[in-house]
Amino acid sequence: MKTKLNANDAQTLKRLRELADDVTAAAMKRRDPSIDVPARSLSNVKYNKSKRFIEMGKNTNRRQLFNLSQAKSFMQTMLVASGSSQLIEQGKTTSIRGLYYMLKHTIEGTKEETFEDQDESDPIIEDMEVLSGSLREELHLYAKQAGVMIGNIVLIDSGDEIDCSRMGSGGYGVPSIAEPEVIEFKKCTAKFILHVEKDTVWKRFNEDKFWQKHNCILTHGGGQPPRGVRRMLYRLHNELKLPVYCLLDNDPWGYYIYSVIKQGSINLAYESQRMAIPDAKFLGLRSMDFKRCELSDSVKISLNDTDRKRAHQIANYPWFAHKKEWQKEIKLLLENGFKMEVESLISKDISYVTEQYTPARLKEKDWLD
Amino acid sequence: MKTKLNANDAQTLKRLRELADDVTAAAMKRRDPSIDVPARSLSNVKYNKSKRFIEMGKNTNRRQLFNLSQAKSFMQTMLVASGSSQLIEQGKTTSIRGLYYMLKHTIEGTKEETFEDQDESDPIIEDMEVLSGSLREELHLYAKQAGVMIGNIVLIDSGDEIDCSRMGSGGYGVPSIAEPEVIEFKKCTAKFILHVEKDTVWKRFNEDKFWQKHNCILTHGGGQPPRGVRRMLYRLHNELKLPVYCLLDNDPWGYYIYSVIKQGSINLAYESQRMAIPDAKFLGLRSMDFKRCELSDSVKISLNDTDRKRAHQIANYPWFAHKKEWQKEIKLLLENGFKMEVESLISKDISYVTEQYTPARLKEKDWLD
Numbered sequence: 044m045k046t047k048l049n050a051n052d053a054q055t056l057k058r059l060r061e062l063a064d065d066v067t068a069a070a071m072k073r074r075d076p077s078i079d080v081p082a083r084s085l086s087n088v089k090y091n092k093s094k095r096f097i098e099m100g101k102n103t104n105r106r107q108l109f110n111l112s113q114a115k116s117f118m119q120t121m122l123v124a125s126g127s128s129q130l131i132e133q134g135k136t137t138s139i140r141g142l143y144y145m146l147k148h149t150i151e152g153t154k155e156e157t158f159e160d161q162d163e164s165d166p167i168i169e170d171m172e173v174l175s176g177s178l179r180e181e182l183h184l185y186a187k188q189a190g191v192m193i194g195n196i197v198l199i200d201s202g203d204e205i206d207c208s209r210m211g212s213g214g215y216g217v218p219s220i221a222e223p224e225v226i227e228f229k230k231c232t233a234k235f236i237l238h239v240e241k242d243t244v245w246k247r248f249n250e251d252k253f254w255q256k257h258n259c260i261l262t263h264g265g266g267q268p269p270r271g272v273r274r275m276l277y278r279l280h281n282e283l284k285l286p287v288y289c290l291l292d293n294d295p296w297g298y299y300i301y302s303v304i305k306q307g308s309i310n311l312a313y314e315s316q317r318m319a320i321p322d323a324k325f326l327g328l329r330s331m332d333f334k335r336c337e338l339s340d341s342v343k344i345s346l347n348d349t350d351r352k353r354a355h356q357i358a359n360y361p362w363f364a365h366k367k368e369w370q371k372e373i374k375l376l377l378e379n380g381f382k383m384e385v386e387s388l389i390s391k392d393i394s395y396v397t398e399q400y401t402p403a404r405l406k407e408k409d410w411l412d
Numbered sequence: 413m414k415t416k417l418n419a420n421d422a423q424t425l426k427r428l429r430e431l432a433d434d435v436t437a438a439a440m441k442r443r444d445p446s447i448d449v450p451a452r453s454l455s456n457v458k459y460n461k462s463k464r465f466i467e468m469g470k471n472t473n474r475r476q477l478f479n480l481s482q483a484k485s486f487m488q489t490m491l492v493a494s495g496s497s498q499l500i501e502q503g504k505t506t507s508i509r510g511l512y513y514m515l516k517h518t519i520e521g522t523k524e525e526t527f528e529d530q531d532e533s534d535p536i537i538e539d540m541e542v543l544s545g546s547l548r549e550e551l552h553l554y555a556k557q558a559g560v561m562i563g564n565i566v567l568i569d570s571g572d573e574i575d576c577s578r579m580g581s582g583g584y585g586v587p588s589i590a591e592p593e594v595i596e597f598k599k600c601t602a603k604f605i606l607h608v609e610k611d612t613v614w615k616r617f618n619e620d621k622f623w624q625k626h627n628c629i630l631t632h633g634g635g636q637p638p639r640g641v642r643r644m645l646y647r648l649h650n651e652l653k654l655p656v657y658c659l660l661d662n663d664p665w666g667y668y669i670y671s672v673i674k675q676g677s678i679n680l681a682y683e684s685q686r687m688a689i690p691d692a693k694f695l696g697l698r699s700m701d702f703k704r705c706e707l708s709d710s711v712k713i714s715l716n717d718t719d720r721k722r723a724h725q726i727a728n729y730p731w732f733a734h735k736k737e738w739q740k741e742i743k744l745l746l747e748n749g750f751k752m753e754v755e756s757l758i759s760k761d762i763s764y765v766t767e768q769y770t771p772a773r774l775k776e777k778d779w780l781d
Binding site for chain 1: 498499502504505506507509510513514516517518525554556557558560568569570571572573574578579580581582583584585586587588589594595611612614615616619620634708709710711753755756757758759762763
């Protein structure tokens with residue numbers, strides 16, 4: 044739909060072209076064309092204590108055209124850069140699977156495919172993100188759309204004005220690309236964001252008009268929030284200065300979701316600087332809630348071996364390792380021997396979670412950081 | 413939020429109370445309390461040729477209180493009826509997992525739980541649907557929310573006016589309960605519905621403003637559409653007389669999604685009469701598209717054993733068994749030896765699917781029925 048490039052697209056395209064220019068320049072000088080790809084290995088990932096999020100180190104791996112073991116990935120890197128340039132020039136976007144299909148073909152004169160399957164193109168897209176310093180959304184690629192929001196905010200999405208306080212029971216589907224070129228915040232009177240894990244919990248809060256009573260924005264990410272939801276939360280938090288409170292299950296998966304929202308994901312550390320929200324708070328469920336809220340045995344779900352293993356791993360994350368409260372929280376989970384879901388609070392009362400649990404935590408500023 | 417019951421809620425509540433009255437009446441007369449639950453077994457499911465959807469037969473199973481093997485499920489049935497009544501009276505809804513937590517407790521004086529896990533409550537909810545002739549949404553229960561819509565229709569959702577032609581890139585999240593009490597259609601100028609399988613394909617169509625150019629409503633169901641989306645499609649089709657065209661992958665899963673939209677699901681046959689859309693059309697992808705659209709080998713994904721087995725099963729469904737075109741379609745899939753995804757059409761051109769493939773099928777009325 045775009046007729047000319049916006050500033051951000053022009054910038055991304057410039058970076059992609061520089062990459063290509065370096066390669067052709069080397070070739071013209073009869074030097075081996077190569078690119079230095081920042082290493083996306085665990086050993087090149089560090090927790091930055093002052094920025095409070097996960098960052099990539101400075102290690103790079105050289106990828107050469109005239110190297111039998113690297114020639115294919117070199118070619119694939121060039122293909123992804125070229126595909127992304129095409130998308131930007133045409134003002135169109137596609138899914139990462141779409142790009143795979145777009146670039147896949149039999150190499151002329153051979154029986155070799157450019158990409159065997161999507162497992163080969165996805166990591167190259169991640170390479171391209173770090174190489175060009177762009178989010179994949181800026182490369183005009185998107186991941187799954189999931190997650191919904193509602194609340195006291197008006198935004199402009201692709202020219203349409205969306206009043207999120209008038210979205211009925213369904214809510215506004217958070218797009219997979221929530222970049223400023225697509226989404227603009229027009230007016231916001233909400234004072235904070237309540238992010239819940241699942242659609243079912245979100246629906247309880249929406250039905251009880253929690254966001255009206257407490258003047259907030261209510262979001263969910265359908266489990267681990269997809270990139271669009273994380274970028275939306277990041278932008279709401281940073282541009283509109285809205286605190287983010289997370290209401291997640293009392294289990295290692297809930298802790299992990301919080302960890303990714305707060306500090307970024309280990310696999311995609313390079314995106315943390317534009318996705319991580321170090322000030323996000325963990326409102327619950329807490330391991331102590333079983334006693335504190337006088338819950339019945341019916342809420343207990345026994346921990347399995349994977350849960351216990353994951354709990355220990357998470358307790359050792361550098362950003363949790365030195366936090367007494369988090370160590371207590373995870374220790375108590377393991378001592379309890381059971382996990383709990385937010386939905387189980389219904390055993391107290393249908394609206395216990397919206398009328399008592401959450402308001403009490405917010406009022407007492409009772410959360411984990 | 414509701415202060416008094418609407419007509420439909422009152423009706424559902426009446427049915428639940430009649431069920432309870434029958435039980436107490438029997439008890440008062442010192443007869444064994446029992447309920448006759450329509451059998452939800454495959455043997456009690458039939459394809460109704462004149463109505464053109466799957467229906468339940470008339471077999472029932474008696475569930476008695478004073479029968480050791482049935483006492484627990486009798487008690488569970490009463491609990492679900494009681495939980496649903498409470499929800500209706502309070503004007504609140506919950507997820508099927510929420511209801512499980514709401515009803516789960518240790519039976520006084522024993523160590524027995526009312527429900528061991530959700531696998532025990534879900535089938536009882538289905539029993540209650542057939543017993544009371546109500547959809548679970550009418551019992552104030554909901555399944556997962558997924559799926560998004562956009563297009564030339566204005567609807568009222570819980571009092572909010574939603575103009576689906578002004579929903580930006582994100583779209584309107586189809587609620588898990590799309591019943592007339594929640595969603596009212598206000599104004600619709602769209603002439604048909606295009607239903608696509610996945611969010612990624614939906615986004616391509618939305619970005620290319622297909623629904624504006626072709627004056628339609630564009631929906632997706634995130635794979636197998638959840639009940640909310642199916643009810644929405646059903647209501648749009650029946651109340652607004654909009655034809656439904658499905659654009660799904662060329663694989664047994666795509667055929668199956670179409671089959672469920674069209675004829676209903678075998679497991680939940682009792683809901684077909686309010687969910688099945690016998691006139692829905694299968695626009696593609698077709699097995700012949702590989703040749704017809706001159707696609708390259710890169711779109712091929714080899715069929716595996718499960719695919720082949722499922723393809724044979726689907727070919728034998730009573731509603732496909734006598735349709736020559738469907739037999740040809742499935743036979744060609746098996747002969748091809750590969751399946752294809754809608755997204756693979758991008759190998760022709762980014763917007764091939766929105767600008768050429770789909771418009772051509774619609775223009776030529778070229779679809780499977």
